[in-house]
Structure formats: C-alpha cells, structure tokens
Amino acid sequence: MFEAPAGAGAVLRLIRAERATTRSQLTLRTGLSRSTLAERVHSLVTLGLVNEADGPSTGGRPPATLEFNPTAGVVLAATLRPNFCQVVVCNLGATPVFERTYESAMIDPAAVRTYLQATLEHAQVPAQRVWAVGIGVDSECEQDLRDALPHLHDAPVLVDRHVNLRALAEQWTHWRAVDHLLYVSVGTTIECGIVSGGRVHQGARGTAGGLGHIGVPGHAHVPCACGNTGCLEAVVGGRALAEQLRAAGLEASSPADVAALARSGSADAARAVRSAGRAVGEVLAACINFYNPGAIVLGGELAVASQHLLAGLRETAFARSLPMATRDLVVSPTRLGEDAGTTGAAVMAIEHVLAEAYVDRVVQRRDNGV
Numbered sequence: 001m002f003e004a005p006a007g008a009g010a011v012l013r014l015i016r017a018e019r020a021t022t023r024s025q026l027t028l029r030t031g032l033s034r035s036t037l038a039e040r041v042h043s044l045v046t047l048g049l050v051n052e053a054d055g056p057s058t059g060g061r062p063p064a065t066l067e068f069n070p071t072a073g074v075v076l077a078a079t080l081r082p083n084f085c086q087v088v089v090c091n092l093g094a095t096p097v098f099e100r101t102y103e104s105a106m107i108d109p110a111a112v113r114t115y116l117q118a119t120l121e122h123a124q125v126p127a128q129r130v131w132a133v134g135i136g137v138d139s140e141c142e143q144d145l146r147d148a149l150p151h152l153h154d155a156p157v158l159v160d161r162h163v164n165l166r167a168l169a170e171q172w173t174h175w176r177a178v179d180h181l182l183y184v185s186v187g188t189t190i191e192c193g194i195v196s197g198g199r200v201h202q203g204a205r206g207t208a209g210g211l212g213h214i215g216v217p218g219h220a221h222v223p224c225a226c227g228n229t230g231c232l233e234a235v236v237g238g239r240a241l242a243e244q245l246r247a248a249g250l251e252a253s254s255p256a257d258v259a260a261l262a263r264s265g266s267a268d269a270a271r272a273v274r275s276a277g278r279a280v281g282e283v284l285a286a287c288i289n290f291y292n293p294g295a296i297v298l299g300g301e302l303a304v305a306s307q308h309l310l311a312g313l314r315e316t317a318f319a320r321s322l323p324m325a326t327r328d329l330v331v332s333p334t335r336l337g338e339d340a341g342t343t344g345a346a347v348m349a350i351e352h353v354l355a356e357a358y359v360d361r362v363v364q365r366r367d368n369g370v
Ligand SMILES: [Zn+2]
Pocket: 212, 213, 224, 225, 226, 227, 228, 229, 231, 233, 234
C-alpha cells in the first residue's frame, strides 16, 4: 500500500517490474479506485510509455495486460575518453539503435554538445524524442561537464564516472536480484563502483569506491600518483605489474600486455596476476566484511586474465571475510566487458526519467498543457 495516492510514476514502476500488469492487479497493489487508476493508465498510454495488449485467450474474456513500451522515446548514452567520444542512441529499454564514434585530440563540453547533436541528426531522431542524456567520464572532467552541459534541448544531462556506470550496467543487465553489488575494475587504476538498492552509491563528495588508494601493509616505500605511499594501485596496478615483468625480461608496457602474457601461458605473468589478485582480495575482504555485497563483478584490463586474477582474489578475500558475509557471495568476471560503460550511461539516463517523481511531473506538465 502507498501512503499518498499512487501517481502515474508508481503505476509505471509496477508495470515495468511486471509486478502488476492488469488493471485489477494494479488497483489491488496501489489501493487506487478503478477510475483513478484509469486516469493514471490513460496518462501513461498518452505519453506512449504503456501499451495495452489483449490478454491470452484462455476462454471467457481475458483481461488486457499493460506493458511498458521502451520505444516511447530515446536516451543518448555517451562515453568520453581522452581522444574519442562514443555516442549511442538507445531506446528506453537500453537497447542501442544507432551509434557514432568521434575522434579528437581535445574533447571539451562544447565538442560533446556538437557530437550529441550530430548523432541525433545522423540517426534522424527529432530532439523532442530525447528523454535524457547519460555521459560516462573520467573523474577529472566530471564537474566541468555537469556545469557546462546541464541540458541538451529540454533533456536533462546526467554525468558519472565510468566505473560507477559499469557497476550500474552489470547490476541492471545480469544481477537484478542482487541489491548490493561491487564492480571492481583492475587495470592501470584499481577502482570500485558500488550499487546499493539498485542505485550507485556516490558518497558525500562522489568519491566512494576509491579502492586503489587503500594502503597495503608492508609497501610504505612504494610511491603512488595520489601523493601517498603503499596504495594498492601503486603496488599491484597494471603499471606496477608491467614494470615487474619487464624486470624479469618480458615485453610488457601496459596492463593489456600483462593480461595477454598471462593468457598465453607465461608463468611469470600468471604468477604476477595471481599475486595481484591476492593483494586486491585482501583489501576486498575488508570491504566484504564492511559492506556485505551479494555479488562482486570483476572488470578492467587485467580481468581478461580473469582466471589467475580470480584465483588469487578468492584465496585472500574469502579467507579473511566473515563466513556469514561470504555464504551467498558470488564473485564473477564481467559479462558485459567494454560495452558496460555505454550501457550504464543509458541506464542512468533511463532510471532518471522513469523515476516515479519525474514521471509524475511530466504527466502534470502535460495535463497543464505546458
Ligand atoms: Zn594512492
């Protein structure tokens, strides 16, 4: 039951989650009268967000079912990297329908606006079909972009870091039943995206998940780019591993090289990745005890060598965690891979505009003729 009468947004939420798909189920779940529910459904059908389909013909007159219509509009999902920008037009179910990649030595907010508009033109999508824009960025340019590009036409622009969007994408596509998920990215940097109750946990200043700068005991002599010493990332990040392998006479200049060597059977590389997994696992054990996640998903450039990384990680993460905390914990390599970031940007945009309060405002504006 709802405290205030359920609005159109709440009705849409139940339909999207398929928790109630007929009018009688919806009146039961929301406590609304049949006539008020009919108004809510009418608003959603008018917006194109809901279709009413005939129910299965099982004799008698079957109740019509209400379905979410992901083609009611689109979102733009963009991924910004230092020298390219990928823009994907997705429907409201996060399914890509059009994609463009722009390369440039300098990508600033003005360029991003141009790329977004150019993509819409190429895709022949009118601006009023765009409900929202989601953009994945490196942490450095997050705030600049937010300030410079709050809207594209009338659509809100949402910005978040790649690692958070990857976490969101993994949870949304493969781990719906898991409310508390950690996405751990191991590459040049070591970062963590935290999804709690289906939402990204940002922390007070948006820096939550800084796994790479947690200190590893016994490495106080290793300097880190952050200015501190002994950080996990400085000790076992992709750069440190590549350096370690070069010292052993192997050719490795990036985390991708390290992963490739480990996969091709180099015992030195496999050992290095496994030992990195152990160090990450030790830090993760503290996170597991503290946060009690239901799933940990492993991504990043080194996750390509996931068997060695996972083996090391499991050794220490499980050994040092409370048995209750790990009883149902699943640790899994990413299933989305590199596409996760763009999917996550789309999901961020979709969840923003299909949130209950947002849908209620859209309905109200429409009723007022604005
Ligand atoms: Zn550091």
